[in-house]
Amino acid sequence: MRIAYRALALTIVALVAVQAAAHAWASAGIGTFVQGGGVIDLALMESGELPFTEVLGLMVHGMNGMFVIPAVALLLLVVSFFARLPRGIAWAGIVLALVALQVTLGLLGHGLTVLGLLHGFNAIILASAAMYAQSLAARPDVRVQSTRDASGLVNA
Numbered sequence: 001m002r003i004a005y006r007a008l009a010l011t012i013v014a015l016v017a018v019q020a021a022a023h024a025w026a027s028a029g030i031g032t033f034v035q036g037g038g039v040i041d042l043a044l045m046e047s048g049e050l051p052f053t054e055v056l057g058l059m060v061h062g063m064n065g066m067f068v069i070p071a072v073a074l075l076l077l078v079v080s081f082f083a084r085l086p087r088g089i090a091w092a093g094i095v096l097a098l099v100a101l102q103v104t105l106g107l108l109g110h111g112l113t114v115l116g117l118l119h120g121f122n123a124i125i126l127a128s129a130a131m132y133a134q135s136l137a138a139r140p141d142v143r144v145q146s147t148r149d150a151s152g153l154v155n156a
Contacts, residue, residue: 001079001083002083005083005085005133005137006134006137008079009076009130009134010131010134011072012076012095013130015072016127017127018060019061019065019069019123025057026054026055026056029053029054029057033051033054065103070100074096076095076096077092079092080093085137087136088133094129099126102119102126105118105119105122
């Protein structure tokens with residue numbers, strides 16, 4: 001279960017990287033589209049058309065952030081109960097809470113754009129927390145009791 005815990009936490013780190021890449025790809029496409037004379041307005045958004053290929057980055061960002069990452073974070077929490085890592089459950093819970101905050105900031109950011117700043121900052125915190133969580137499973141198992149002999153040396 002330690003391997004599953006570590007793999008799930010690293011998967012979250014990788015998925016956060018996919019989020020950043022997908023959004024950057026879409027942003028670059030928006031810039032190119034507008035510089036080429038394209039107009040992004042409500043009519044375009046409701047048309048259902050793909051005005052430029054890079055808009056797929058927004059779709060990937062949305063689906064990955066709303067469905068894939070929360071599912072992996074929830075699975076990490078479930079696995080944490082069986083992995084028996086010191087503070088493993090707590091860190092899986094922290095990761096899940098940061099994912100919930102990230103989804104909330106992403107949804108509310110459409111109405112209050114300043115939350116986009118917090119959305120980006122929280123993504124870095126989320127990836128860092130997931131990276132720390134995976135490091136818990138990478139540490140060697142420390143169940144060996146050490147004792148001191150008569151000379152004061154530690155025996156494992």
